[in-house]
Amino acid sequence: MEITLTLNGKNIRAQIAPDTLLLDFLRQQGCLSVKRGCETSNCGLCTVFLDEKPVLSCGVLAARAAGHQVQTLEGLQSEAEEFVGFIADQGAEQCGFCNPGFVMNTIALLRQNPDPTDDEIRAFLAGNLCRCSGYEGQLRGIRAYLDWKKRGGADCGE
Amino acid sequence: MLSIGQYVRAQSLEEAYTLCQKKSSVVLGGMLWLKMQDRTVGTAIDLCELGLEGIEETEEEFRIGAMTSLRALETHPGLAAYTRGAMARCLGSIVGVQFRNLATIGGSLYGRFGFSDPLTLLLALGARVELYHRGVVSLEEFAALPYERDILVRVILPKEAQGAVYLSQRNTATDFPVLTFAAVCRPGGLACAVGARPGKAKLFWDEEKILAGGINPDSARRFGQWLAGQVPFGSDLRAGAEYRRKICEVLARRALLELAKEV
C-alpha cells in the first residue's frame, strides 16, 4: 500500500506492506538513529515523535502514521546538540545504543516541562532502559543542562 | 511475527463492525500486545478516523473515546480531580510514557487482561462501556463476557464516586503488577476491585458491612482480612497465590485508611 506522511518536515510518499512497523519503515528511510532493543515495547530505544508526542515506533504500524507528522533524532539535531553535550561531559553516553531514544524522550519531557524535578525526570524517562550508565550520569547531565539554561546559557558545556 | 493482509481505516463504526465479523480480522487498539503475537491477521481495522479519541466531561459523567491513550487519561486534569490522583497512580507505572502514548483505553479494556491496571480502577469506579452492537453495559458485566466481535466505542465514567484510592504491588517500578487494588466510595457503598490475581480484576463490595461503622484502623484491618479470604488468587512467574493473599490484605487496609483521610 502507498502512504504519505511528513518525516522530519519533508513530505514522503512510499510503498509499504500493511504490517510494516514504523521502526522498520524509518530505518528504511535512512533514519538510522531509530534503534530496536527488544520485541516487546519495553526498552524505549525506538522512541520517535508522532505528532509531537513521544511513542515507541516498534508499536506503530507505518500505515497508521500515514497523514501524520513523524520526527526522529535526524530531524532534531540542533535542538539535541545543545543538550547532549552535557551528557557527553558526564561520559554517560557509554555504548550509545540507547542514546537516541533517551535523547528524544528527554526533549519531549523538556518541551512539556522545562523545569522538571529529579523525580519528574526519572518518572518521564522510566521507559528508557540503559544497561551501561546506571542512569545517574544521565540525570547529572540533564541537571547540568537545566542549570546552565537557568544561568542564561552562557559558558556552553564544552 | 504478526502479519497483516490489509490495513483499513474504517470510515464508520458500521464499516468497522462489519469488517470485524470475519474471524481473521482484528480491531487495532494501541497494538502493543497485538504486535507481539505470532498470528496472521486478514484485515487490521483502524478506528483512528472515527473521532474516538478524547475525553469529554459533563456534569454527570466522563465520556472517554476508545482510542484515547492511557497517557491522555493519566494527565487529564478533570479525571485527576475526580479520582483524586488515583487515575495517574493507576496508569503511571505502565512501562513508560512512550508506551502509554500508544496504548488506548479501548484496547486495554477490550483485552480484559489479568494484569490490567485500568480495568481494576475503572471497575471500582463503576465505569460502563459502550459497545457498537451490544450497547452500553457495565464494565463488570463486560469483563465477564466472552470475547465477542464487537467494537468498544467509548467508556462512560459516571461521576458518582466520593473518593478513590489506587495501589499496586510490583516487583519493579514499571513491571506488570503482582497485585492491583482500587477502593472507591460509591453511592452503594465501598467498591473494591482486585486485579492481577493474576486473573482479571474482580469487583467486591462490603457485603459483611465491616465498614458500616466507618473506616478506622481496626475496621480497615478486618475488611482487608475478609477481602483476602474472598478473592481467588493464583500463581504466576511474578508471585504465588499465598503471597498475593497476604499483600491483598495489606493493600486493602492501606487503601481504606488513605480513603478515610480523603472523604
Added chain:
Amino acid sequence: MENKNFKTVGQPLRKKDAMALLLGKPAYLDDVTPRDCLVVKVLRSPYAHALIEEIDASVALKVPGMVAVYTYRDVPQKRFTMAGQTAPEPSPYDRLILDKRVRFVGDAVAILAGESEAAVNKAIKLVKVRYQVLEPVLDMHTAKDNPILVHPEENWRSLCPVGSDNKRNLCASETSGDGDVEAVLAGCDEVVEHTYRTQACQQAMMETFRTYTEMDPYGRLHVVSSTQIVFHLRRILANALDIPRSRIHVEKPRIGGGFGAKQTVVAEVYPALVTWKTGRPAKMIYTRQECQTAGSPRHEMEVRVRLGAMRDGSIRALDVYTLSNTGAYGEHGPTTVGLSGHKSIPLYTGGLEAYRFSYDVVYTNVQAAGAYRGYGATQGIFAVESAVNELAARLEMDPVELRKKNMVREGQTMPAYYNEVAGACALDRCMDRCAQLFDWEKKFPVREMGDGKVRAAGVAMAMQGSGISGVDVGSATVKLSDDGFYNLTIGAADMGTGCDTILAQMVAECMDCRLEDVAVFGADTDASPYDSGSYASSTTYVTGKAVEKACLELKEKICALAAGMLGCQPEQVEFAGRAVRRLDGKGEVSLAQIADRSMCGNGLALQATCSHSSPISPPPFMVGMVEIELDRETGSVRPLNYVAVVDCGTPINPNLARVQTEGGLVQGIGMALYEGVTYTPQGKILEDSFMQYKIPTRLDMGRLRVEFESSYEKTGPFGAKSIGEIVINTPAPALAHAIYRATGVWHRRLPITPEKILMGMEEK
C-alpha cells in the same frame, strides 16, 4: 605515591565518539553494513535434549526468496569452542555449528538464509524436524556422574588440564589450598557454613548479538561483527568452518554494549557459514528473545562457604566449594569458576591461616553460560561477603570493624591469589572513606519509618583482576602523520567503555599533545596489532601499557629523524611535544616538519608497535554500602542510596571510571533484586524478553555516589589498574545484608524478590 602531575591522564575528558553517539549518527553494525544482503535466522530446538532423527527443508526452500537451509549434515565435523580465549582455550571443544544432538531449548537446529525477513520467517515454520526426545539433565546438583550425558560424543576434546571429563558431565574440576583448613576450622570459636546461589543473569546489552559477512575481492571472508574479540573471533571462525585463518578478515564497528556477552562467538558462525557456502553477503541479527535464551549468560553457581573465626572477629580459615553450571556447552566454564574463590578469599588475607578452594563445573541441558562482567568473582563474592556479614551478626560486631580487622592490606602476599603481592591496595582507605560518605554509624542501625517500613544498611567489599596474568597480550601502534597528528591503532574493543578515548589520553600524555591530535582506529584483524581483546578488565592495564611503550619507542624514532634534520646525533635532541629541540639550543624542528620529512626520502618509519603482557594481575578493590527502605508488610525493597569507593589505581578518565562504576552497581542491583531466571520443568526459560526479564529502570536503583581512593600500581600505565568488572560485585552481598538487617532473615538465593522477603519473614 608517584608523580601524579599528568596533563591529559586523570582528566574527565569527553569520549571521542560521544557526540556522534548521542546524536544518533550511524555507527553500529546494522547502520554501517548493507541492507541488501541475505537474512539469516536459526531454527531452534523446542526440546532440552533430543536427537534429530529426520530433518526436511524441501518445503521451506520452496518459499520464494529462500536461498539456503543448512542442517547438521552441511557443517564441518570438527568440534570447537565459541569462547573468546587465548589458545589453547581452557574451554572444551564441544561444539559443532549444527549438531544432530540438540542440548537445550533454543539450541540451533537449522540455519536459514533468504532474500527477505518475511521469506525466512515463513520458511522457518516449514522446516520439518522429527526429534527423538531424550530425558534432559536439568538439575546441576545431579549432573555430575549422571547416566544421562550432555556430551557423550567421542570427538569431544579438552585442550587444557582443567579436570574435565565429558563421560561424567564434568566441564572442569579442581582443588587448591594453603594450610590445613580442617585443623584451623576445628580450632575456631565460630564456623559459619552456608550455601549461596546465584542465577544465570543476562548481560542484556541494548544491542543484541549481530554479524555481517561477505566475500571480499581477494576471496576472503570479511566479517563485521559486534564483538569484543576480533582476533579470537578470526581463529574461532576458522576452526568452526575448518578453513585457514588467512582466509578471514574481522572488524568491529561501534558496539552497543558487551559486558562479556560479546566475548563469546554467539551469532557469528551462522552468517559466516551462509556466506562461505553461497558466496553472498549475509547478516544475522539476534532477537532479544534469542539473546535471552540462546546467548551467553552468567554461570549459575552454588557456593558453599565455611568460614572459621575467633570470638574477637579474627578470620582464620575459609573453605569454599563452588558448583558451577555451564549449561549445554563449556564456554568459559573452566575459567569463570576459578574467580569465585580466587577473587573472594584473598579479600581476607589479613590473618587467614588456611584456605581451600574446590569446584566442579557441570554440563546440563540449559542455555550455555559464558562471560559476564565479574566472571565468577561476582558469584563468589556474594557468598563470601555474605558469610562475613553473617559472622558479624553472629558475633554482634560492626561488619565494617570486622572487615578492617581482616582485610588484605598493601604489601601482603595473597596465597589464594596465586601468591601475588597486593602491591597497590587502598582497600582500607576505601572502607574508611565509604563509611564516612555513607554515614555508616548513623545508617547501619535499623530505623522504623512507620506504616511497616524500615530503613537498614549493608556493606560489602570486592576485588577483581587487571587482565589475565601471563596470558593477555595488549598491543598498540602509534604513528606520526602529516601535520604532526598521531594515529593510534589498537586491537582492543571499545564497547562503550571509552577505551578508545582513555588509550588516546595516554598517547596525548606520552607525546605531550592534545587529545584531538590523536586519531584512534580499531579493531581490525588485518590492520590492528594483535590484542587478546577487551575482557578480563585488561584494556586499561595491559593495552594501556603497550600504548605507553609504543609512545616511548616512537619518540626515539622521531628524535632520530629530527636529529638528522637538525644535523646532530639523536642524543643531542629532546622531544618537546610539538617540536624536537637541540639540547644546545641551536635549533628545533616542529612535529609537522618532522612528519612531512618522514614522507619524503625517508627510510625510518615513524611508527612503533609494542605489545605488553603482565606476569601479574593487580587487583582493583572497592567497598560498597547500601541503604534500603523495606516494607515489612509487602516485602518490597527500595534501594535508597548506594555509596561506592573504588581503588582502581589511577583513574585515567574519572568521568568514565565513575560511569563504569555506576553502571556496574545498577547491574549488580538488578542481579540482587530483580533479574530472575526460571525454567519450566521441560527446561524452557520463562524470562525470554524484557517484558519478563526485568533489568532495573531508573526508578529501581536509588541514588548512587561514587568516589575513588587511588593507589598507584607501579606496573600499570600511569599507576592504573582496572575498573570494568569489579564494580558489579558488591550490590548482591550488600543488599542481602541490608535485607537481613531489616527482616532478620538471610537470603542466600538470588534474586531476593518481595515475595521471598515477606514469606521469609513469615517462616521465621
